[in-house]
Amino acid sequence: MQYASWMETLGEGFIGEILKAAQNPSMISFAGGLPALELFPDQELQRCFQRVFEEQGKSALQYAQTAGHPQLREWIAQQHKRNGKPVSMEEIVVTTGSQQGLSLLAQTFLDPGDVVFVETPTYLGAIQAFQGFRAQMIMIPCDEQGIIPEELETLLKEVTPKFLYIIPNYQNPSGKVMGLERRRELLRVAQAYDLLVVEDNPYGELRFEGEGYPDLIDLGENVIYLGTFSKVLAPGLRVGYVVADTDIIDHLCLTKEGVDLHSNNLTQRAVFEFLKEGLLPAHIQKLRALYKERRGAMVEAIENYLGDDVDMIVPSGGLFLWARFKKINNSFDYVQETIRQNVLYVPGALFYPDGRVTSEVRLNYSCSTPEMIEEGVQRLARAMQA
Amino acid sequence: MQYASWMETLGEGFIGEILKAAQNPSMISFAGGLPALELFPDQELQRCFQRVFEEQGKSALQYAQTAGHPQLREWIAQQHKRNGKPVSMEEIVVTTGSQQGLSLLAQTFLDPGDVVFVETPTYLGAIQAFQGFRAQMIMIPCDEQGIIPEELETLLKEVTPKFLYIIPNYQNPSGKVMGLERRRELLRVAQAYDLLVVEDNPYGELRFEGEGYPDLIDLGENVIYLGTFSKVLAPGLRVGYVVADTDIIDHLCLTKEGVDLHSNNLTQRAVFEFLKEGLLPAHIQKLRALYKERRGAMVEAIENYLGDDVDMIVPSGGLFLWARFKKINNSFDYVQETIRQNVLYVPGALFYPDGRVTSEVRLNYSCSTPEMIEEGVQRLARAMQA
Structure with missing residues (x-):
């Protein structure tokens, strides 16, 4: 063996x-x-599942599209902007949690030995996902706001990574938040070096004090955004998503086809019911x-x-x-x-x-x-x- | 990009x-x-989901074990034998359909360029899963019962594959069935060459006439079995599983951790309710x-x-x-x-x-x-x- x-x-x-x-x-x-x-x-979700069974019944149990349930993609698209512009459902793929988003990105972008830049320290689930595709991870020095743009730039002069992976809000594990000016500086560097930024945002809504900042994907080009309902709804349902330009989404879907065909159809529809009812805020x-x-x-x-x-x-x-x-x-x-x-x-x-x-x-x-x-x-x- | x-x-x-x-x-x-x-x-499943919400409520929405819901693993274990012996739940990992089983096996076993033997022709989803991990696929000549053992043996003298992938019952796409004597011959060759056999069996229960044959995993050593509820229950729920020795299962779980952490908790429990009620036969x-x-x-x-x-x-x-x-x-x-x-x-x-x-x-x-x-x-x- x-x-x-x-x-x-x-x-x-x-x-x-x-x-x-x-x-x-x-x-x-x-x-x-x-x-x-x-x-x-759980009671609200129970009603949502029941409604899907009653109104959509058997079709919620059939094979479904790899990119995800269209109405759910549509709802997600409306929550986001990409570089200041509205997002369409073609820019969304539904994943089984953000963890699958990380793994699909790694599989879709990485050849063995390819470099990925990460924060210091970084999310251990991301390390596992990237290891699974033989990434070489390089840690970028961080201060109290996360990645230091000058340090990033210095490294970009020496190494060309496939992408930079960051959690700008309440980072896992450090809890740090990246401020607005830092976000802009980071994107300036990224743009100058044609660097793809993977923005993972599971915790952004869980703000206790202070102001929230715009997502990186809303502020610039070349950003792939990972979202999830695990932390704001329920992780056991395994529903997350990726927002990116359609060419990247199409490639992620090709990868996902070989990985699991598509995400749980019934669950996606029930989660959409929950969202549609406006129960999330x-x-x-x-x-x-x-x-x-x-x-x-x-x-x-x-x-x-x-x-x-x-x-x-x-x-x-x-x-x-x-x-x-x-x-x-x-x-x-x-x-x-x-x-x-x-x-x-x-x-x-x-x-x-x-x-x-x-x-x-x-x-x-x-x-x-x-x-x-x-x-x-x-x-x-x-x-x-x- | x-x-x-x-x-x-x-x-x-x-x-x-x-x-x-x-x-x-x-x-x-x-x-x-x-x-x-x-x-x-759908009505029976609706009742099963409802019962899980009522009796297990919030715990069905939490993160869960990577290997799967223990009671579901236990039920699956009881349906199978490995080399004539009872199977334990430690020999089961629940997957999001058989497609994930294929992808996890590829990720867990294959280095780029590694050889996988397949039937001629073989399932296109398997080709996609194996391509995703840079497999070199070699087609083994088949007759009306599938893989020809002599041809397999000839190739094994020249090439050492990581595993042989076959669908012995109502093969996809050919519809062929491998008879009992052929199964035994195949396993004799596999044992002689220490060849791992991946047995994919989504259709075995859908028999119209003739007798069913024992699973390869029941007949010998070195078999990994892929099962699924997609064809006998509902594919939209994405519930499948792998049966193998515990060392392989442990490695598949390590891979699955990085890929999606675990499968949908609620759905696994609802499927278990359906099975427990004896509704499947x-x-x-x-x-x-x-x-x-x-x-x-x-x-x-x-x-x-x-x-x-x-x-x-x-x-x-x-x-x-x-x-x-x-x-x-x-x-x-x-x-x-x-x-x-x-x-x-x-x-x-x-x-x-x-x-x-x-x-x-x-x-x-x-x-x-x-x-x-x-x-x-x-x-x-x-x-x-x-």
């Missing part, structure tokens, strides 16, 4: 491990990226309020129980808080100790394609109550003293 | 074209592989009766309207009839003529990785009434005279 050589570059499937460990009821998990279960609009308001409260609880608990032992970036939205444990050297090795204390985080090393040793950790607050967050941070503090 | 080099090897996305053309209401399409819409058990009986009638209608219409102009293989199950138009040289070029007559088939060339010129066509009879089948074959006959 001989597997493909890229599999040797993989770790132990940590995301899968997280999803499993998160199912142990005595574990307080700050590790996953799970939305708050209690806010899932009020739901997002609920999410913002709850996550803001939980973000506050985590910041407070860290100040109270870990205090000067930790540096943290207080996020103004999203699901994650990025912190550095000053008293340890390697947060990866430390996972075993915290698991003994029944608390889980994701070690920072997993967000660096080079797997560097770091004392950073990613802490998720969206799926724990303030009480659980306080208890969990106390457990972290206990682990720290062990 | 530079796409990955493998994309240049692709045709024009014919499966996607089929799915689109099939939506033109005046077209009689023998081209798709669509199950009969009118038999979809009676439904399969209905499918067999309907498809047998339609197969008969197509054979009769071909005899009546095309007669000696056509050679065909009368299938004893499945969805497809494979035929050769004696009066034309290239059924690919002929598509435009038949589209003018509002009838669609898949030209045989698409089922050969070398894209050879052939007068063969694949005709699907599952989603057309006997009247439509008669009318469609008449249109084919008219196209032939044009």
